[in-house]
Every structure is written in structure tokens, then in C-alpha cells.
Amino acid sequence: MGNKKWIAMLLAGGQGSRLGELTHQLAKPAVSFGGKYRIIDFALSNCTHSGIDTVGVLTQYQPHLLNAYVGNGRAWDLDRNCGGVSVLPPYQGKTGGHWYEGTADAVYQNLQFIDQYDPENVLVISGDHIYKMDYNKLLKYHMKQGAHATIAVIQVPWHEANRFGIMNTDNEDKIIEFEEKPMNPKSNLASMGVYLFNWKVLKSYLIQDQQNPASSNDFGKDIIPKMLGAGSSMYAYRFDGYWKDVGTIQSLWEAHMDLLDANSTLTLTDPNWQIYAGNPNHPPQYISAEAEVKQSLVNEGSIIYGKIRHSVLSYNVQVGAGSTIIDSVIMPNVTIGENVIIEKAIISNNAVIEDGAVIRPSKESGDVILYGDSQRISSHI
């Protein structure tokens, strides 16, 4: 089984508490996206297209759905005899066991898993981001630089740089400093949460880090600064495609609107970089005689009698006659009655919106509205 060029460790244990109702019963990587996907599909499909055949998926928070969804990895062509997908929840060993305390701890607890493959490099990614990336290019760059670690970065607008982990680099893109959410950013190169490590080097830092009781066992907060302090050779790899952290209701909504924007670089139709998903089986969508659908993505199994504008509808969504949906995201299995108005909202899985209901942001805030799992919305709201 040993001696792989590289393997990936996909961090999928995050709660995503800022997604409110959406993550009450499932982990953030399992949140529905784009009408038929879950957020984790992007990272998994990237692995497949980049030729990575071994992926450890680290789960912890509300793992049932995610575990079942990833399954044996077949949807992503990752059902392999040697390697493939392994779901890795926290476990008990001879000397006890404990929850994954931080991102670095999660990987540390799976040292044995990684060592089975004796990989030269380990790619650490998260299941929280929407992006299509060829990790091969990152690997090539990493090898060329002879780096101990290469961190993928993306240029963000300067005024937003204080929301990200920022890499300060020299002229050769060698990382000289890492700042988590700096007040006065010196660079606008934000970490994408995509790290490629030389495994031998990372392993020694993970072991060291475990012995430090003060450490929070986090890649960003502990491992990267420690490696930089020790003068490790670390490079920033500039990625210039679409990348979005969909950690908030607003950003999740924005990413969906990007799907509908012809000028956006986020597309789902690239035949060479399809996003694979665990496909539930649904009939074609039915568009009735009185329906009107424009500037929208609609998935299979949906039955549309109303008006849909600039929205994303997932599978098994029913929209009754006389209803209007504008600038919204409708997640799977939602039933919308007749004469409903929904504007700038995310309607979460299984919700039932009764006839005549009106869901739109308040005039003052204009914030995207979220209706959570299985809520029943009646007309008096």
C-alpha cells in the first residue's frame, strides 16, 4: 500500500456555526450547494481531477449524513482498491482517545493512517470552500521550490484582507510572515486553507506541537507560525480562479448568485472539471404551461408552476401556481405553496412554505433571510 506521491487529508469536522439553522443537523461540508451538490463535493472533485487517489475525510461534528454521503467514494471515482476514500472520525486507542481538538490535532491523530501510505507529500484541505483547483499545479510548484510547505493563496480586495489569514511574502513568494486577520494587512494574499506539506517535515512538527500543552493544535495558529519561526522553506502559491469561503449566510447566498452571473468564473458546466455529487435519483424537472423560469438553475425532480427569477432550485422542489421566487436559493425537498413571494432568501431543506406566505428581507437591513430545516412557514408571517 506504501509509497504514494501524495495523499489528501480533508478537514470536514467543522460545525459552521455561522450558518445557523443550516448546520443544526449536519456539518458545514454537508450543506447543500448549487442545486445538487454539497459543499464538500468541490474539494473531493478537485482531488479526483488532480489525480489524488487517497483521501482521508476527517469528520467529527454531526457526521452521520456526511459519513453516509461520502460512503465508499464511488461518486467521485474514489472507490479504489489501494487508497480511495476513508472516513476518519475520532477514535479510541490503547491509551484512550479524544475529540479532534484542532485542525493539526485531527491530522496528528491519524498519523498511522497517513504512514500506511508512506506519502512524500500530504495535501491538507478543507471541505468548507467553493473552488475548482488543480492541485497538481500546486504540487509542481511545491516540488520546484523544494518547499517544506506550500500554501495556496488568493488575492483578496485590500479592504477585506483583515477578514483572512494573510501571508506576507518576499519577492519570490517565499512566506516570511503569517498574520491571522491583521488589523493593518501588509499583503492581500489570503490563505485558502489549502496546504501542501512534505510529510516528513510536517510529521515532526505535528509531534512537537502535541507536546506543547499551550498549543491550540491549529495549522494556522500553531503549525505554520512555528515552521516559519524555525526557518522552514515555505512558499505561497498564487491561485487566480474562483474561491469562496461560504461560512456565512450572506457568503453562501453570494456564491449562489455567482453561479447565475455569466461573468463569474464559477461555472458548473466545464466538461473537463465536472463537480461530482452523490446523485440521488430523480426524474426530469417539470415546467408547467403557466411557469416562467429565467436566469435560474433548476435541478431534477422539481415541479414548477410559478415564476422563478435569478434563483437556484435544488432537487424535489415544488413551486405552486402564482408564486414568485426572486434572488433566492431553495434547498432540496422544499414545498412552496401557491401565491407565495420569496425574495433574497435561502430556504433550507424540507421546509414547507404555505399558500400566500411572503418571505423577503426587511427594508432596513436588506439581509438575506434564512428559513431553517423543516420549518413550516404559514401566511401570517
Added chain:
Amino acid sequence: MGSVLGVINLINEKPFLKELTQHRCMASVPFAGRYRLIDFTLSNFINASITKVAVFTKDKYRSVMDHLGSGKEWDLDRRNGGLFILPPIHPDERLKGDLEHFHDHLEFFQRSHADTVVISPGLHVSKIDYNEVIAQHKAEQADITVVYKDYQGDPVEKPVYHTCSIDDKGTVTDIQLYTYPMPGEAVCLETFVISKDLLIELITKCVENGEYDLIKDAVKANLHSLRVKSYKFTGEMPFIHSVDSFHSGNMEFLKPEIVRSYFYETWDLYTKVKHEAPAYYGASSRTSYSLIANGCEIEGVVENSIIFRGVKIHPGAVVKNSIIMQKGEIGPGAYIENVIMDKQARIKENATVVGGLQPVVIKKEEII
């Protein structure tokens, strides 16, 4: 109830869909936006827990083999049982009939632990509950149960159907081969339930006597020596026997009650999964009364049509009363009406194709 073996018999197919069956067998003709005809039978088998299925193919089977793969989509990749594709074993010789083909693969039947066999031609667009058929077969202590449906629809152009005479006890007293059925006449759906042992016996005996036709030599010839019962299928099922009826059978799927009955009120219908994105409707799109599959990009007008996966309809294009199969493309400003477009066909910018009473068929990969 013992275990049941499913047999999909593609030997007697008649290629009456012209261009659509030029390169593929009937069973793999695309239908209703994302399916192939064989999906209906396979899904019905799975619903009845028939998990060992043999597909006896004759010719032009690349398409059906590609579609079926390992059988995974129908849960037929099993350690025990699963999917078996059985092509003719003497490809150079003309097959004398389905019984010869069954005989060539007799070991398949002999080795199976099943006690009952369901045989279906794999091309009916129906949701038959085989559990019910098998239960009736056993309750009636029938040797053979013949599934039939009362004919409906326009008169057939060619005598492709066999009709049954049935007495008031449900016994099949005669089978008329190759007829033009009138509405209400019992059309044999070439779907049978039979015990495995009896099937093996009939196959062996017929072939020894130089008889090779299942329906003629095994069923019809034994109507008086065996207990042959009938099962009347009363559910939805368009009779497909011509390009015309194929078109209208598809169009049935634009009726909400038909959509509900096939897709939502009965068991799931499985097919090969493609990883297509959701369908995108552009700003200039006007789609109504249509069935649309994933992966489509629609910028034009679509009315009263069935659009398969990955079809592109450019701005200014108009599609009416048509069926566009996988990866078709309708150029800007083009107009099509009453058309069946096979896979990957393309209509050029501003071209017009209008079918008459008979829909126009555009061949696979053809460009107009």
C-alpha cells in the same frame, strides 16, 4: 416465495423506430428526458426484489451494454446474482429464435437457484408490479402467466403485436400472432411468469424438435396441455410501435397526472447517472409545458417538448412539440416543430425543421 430470475429478452425486437434504432436496440432507445426504455423494466424488477437479471441481446448491443455497465445504478452489482449480459454465442450464424439463444445459455438457467422466471421484452414504458403478477401466478397455480394489456391508441401500421383470446376464467385459449389489434383487444406484452424447471423443459424440448420461438412454440403450442393464465395490466403504458407513437408516448409525459403516476406515486425509476449540473434557464428563456433534464442550457423558447440531458438551446431559437435527445444543440434563431432529434444532433443558426403529421427524425450526430 422463492427467488425470482429476471430475463430481459431482446431477441424479438423489431426495429420499427427507423433512424432511432439504426445503431441501437429498442431497449436502449432514449425516453422521457433521461431514461432508456430498458430502465422501466429494470426498475420494475428491482421493485419486486428481482436481483438476478439476464439480458439476452441479439445485435446492436453496444449502446445497451454501455448503458447498463456493471448494473450499479439498478443495484445489480451483486456478489450473488446481479446483472448478466448474454450476447449470442455464434455471432456468425443467424439466430433461429429466442429459444435457441436461451438453449445456448441453458447452463445459466440450470445453475440459478431461482424457482421462478419473469421474462420481459424490456421495452414497455410501464410500472408493472411483478410481485403482484407472481403472486397471482402462484395463487392460480398457473404453469405460465401471460401479461396483457387492452390495446389503446392509433391503429398500428405493421402487424407487430400478438393478441390473446382469454376465457371468463382468465385462461388463455388462443394467441394470434402478428396482428393489427383493435382498441380494447388483449395485446400480449410478451411478458411471462413461468417456473424455472418448466422453462428449461420447454426450451430443451422445443430445440430438440427444431422449434425456436418462445411465444409460438413454447407458449401458444402448449395452450391446451398447460395451465396458461392471463394477468391484465391496467396501469399506464403507451403502445410504442412506430415513430409516431414513440413521439406521442413521450408527449404523454407532459401531463401532470402522468408525471405523478410514473415518477412520484410509484417506485423509483433508475437510470445511468450523469454528473450534469442543474439546468440553466437564461434571461431570454421562455419554457413552458416541458420536461427538462439536467445539464441543459436554455436561452430560447421551449414549448410542449421533452429535452434530454445536456441540450443547448440558443437565444432566439424556438422548439415546439419536439423531443431533443442528449447533447443536442439548437442554433440561434432556429425553429423546430414536431421533430425528434437523436443524440448530439445539431440545428444550425436560423435553420427551420418542421415535421408534419409524422414527426421528422434527425439522425444521431446529424447537422442541419
